[in-house]
Amino acid sequence: MNTRPRSNGRNMGTVSKALELLDYFTKSRPLIGLSDLARLADLNKATCFRLLTELAENGFVEQIGTGREYRLGPTVLRLAALREAQVPTREAAMPVLQALAQHTGETAHLSLLMADVLRPLAHAYSSAHATKVTLEDTESLPFHATSSGLAVLAFQPEAFCRVVLAQPLTQLTSTTETSPAGLRARIIEVRGLGYAESRGGYESDVHSMAVPLFDALGRCSGALAVAALGSRMSEAQRRLIRHALLQAGTEITTLWGGTLPADIATLWRLVA
């Protein structure tokens, strides 16, 4: 599943045809033979071979094994290291985060899953209101009590969820869900919606919404959230925040070279 728009097949340039061949390599399909690739890309075999030869000469693909199948080549590693040096993850996301805060009038924040802890990476404030949710002192976001935590937890492997739910779950406010069964139900709900919501589960006067973020292998690697004062969260504002989150989540996923899983992309289109 690709998150970026594909060129129009009819008027596609030779360069785009070659570059789009690279998109057929995925986590579940890392090796592709010439015939299969030609069929996938709807090209005749001779054209496909010619494009692959140019990609191979430049290290973008390489052939391996007795079947001479193609896989991605080492050049992409070199380019990625240069891109990362030029545009570190955090800086890449900042303009999107700032626009999200400005558009919603509330605090936007990004968190990344590091080992088994969800760490705040960056945040942006809106100047729309004198009161706002602040994050300076937050060292980690509890999975069970925040919308970011639930958004991430819902898209982790079962083993990860089991470990989190087996730990003591702190009652942070009167509405924090702390029963494993109740959290299981929340997780299922988040999976079905494609986003998570927390009404005062972390701090009683904060209402937050979050979407999961995905890496290049389609694994959920963090969350993007908007945290608002509960008193300002009208139904219209909820819709506005949800819509802005889905857009910004797609943008950051793309900026980070991630891939939105096909089912999430479908959900987000339906919800937005």
Place this chain on the structure above:
Amino acid sequence: MNTRPRSNGRNMGTVSKALELLDYFTKSRPLIGLSDLARLADLNKATCFRLLTELAENGFVEQIGTGREYRLGPTVLRLAALREAQVPTREAAMPVLQALAQHTGETAHLSLLMADVLRPLAHAYSSAHATKVTLEDTESLPFHATSSGLAVLAFQPEAFCRVVLAQPLTQLTSTTETSPAGLRARIIEVRGLGYAESRGGYESDVHSMAVPLFDALGRCSGALAVAALGSRMSEAQRRLIRHALLQAGTEITTLWGGTLPADIATLWRLVA
């Protein structure tokens, strides 16, 4: 400096022309304007613009700032993550390491700089002799006493060298160099040669030679070495090992998406 051969300019396909534009982005030149890029690539501005537009549509480059300069785009991150998942660093190097051991008849090994320690990553044995240098129990390679260590140390920033040389340097054998002044002289020698050598500095009967390895930003990230029994190290064997190391070092650098600094590439061509 590129380590892979460039296509012949005269018969270069459109795809290669576009892909080779990406090579002009380096650590020291991360942003390039259209006019500069056209001049660097020896293309007319209209052609260069057309190629860049196709690269941009596919996320390989993006334009930023008021100058609308180009930089590498997020797609390379996604492709690199897929490549790394399919061909992890260690596995990518194994065939080269095995060929190096077989060709030299001695033990070949790879080490990576992790924080401030040089850790063995992989090794390959030759079946040419009943006696060989083994590495199973080696947890780290001391910078001052091994050819790998010296090869890496010689290409680190001055601050790194200063810290290493200020630590207590263990006398492992009668020939281990432990004086900071003596090691400074060795480092200068390694920089001038482009490879390092240790005659019994780690274990008295082991003679090893090593070349530094470089990452995509041209930073020395590890070393590739051949460790032989000192008694087998004739002058002809030294030459053979040196030649094989320079070749294998270039291959692994490319496989890992690294970039050989221009001065090292020149040295290696002269020495080989």
